[in-house]
Amino acid sequence: MALMNIPVKKYTVTLSEQDLNTLAHILRNFCDYVGGDDRSDHGLNNLEGYRDLPKDKKKELYHLCAKINRAYRKTWRNQFKIFEDEIRESNDRGE
Numbered sequence: 001m002a003l004m005n006i007p008v009k010k011y012t013v014t015l016s017e018q019d020l021n022t023l024a025h026i027l028r029n030f031c032d033y034v035g036g037d038d039r040s041d042h043g044l045n046n047l048e049g050y051r052d053l054p055k056d057k058k059k060e061l062y063h064l065c066a067k068i069n070r071a072y073r074k075t076w077r078n079q080f081k082i083f084e085d086e087i088r089e090s091n092d093r094g095e
Helices: 017-034 043-052 055-092
Strands: none
Touching: 017 043, 017 055
């Protein structure tokens, strides 16, 4: 069975400055955690404060997550379409 050659496709997500700041803060601290930085002001310790956000701020975070998830789901649809096309071509060749 041949490996699927999936072209790299780029996706654009429009972020406000606040969205970008939030995303950068989360990723920076997640990377600290992955790197083993367990200081109280780094890593997961620094992300626990998100649990205590007021409802309106949590809502902003959920909207940011939804934007990213929508973009991610587009990748699934595109990969599935490529897979369908390859199966269709294979069937046309009688394989």
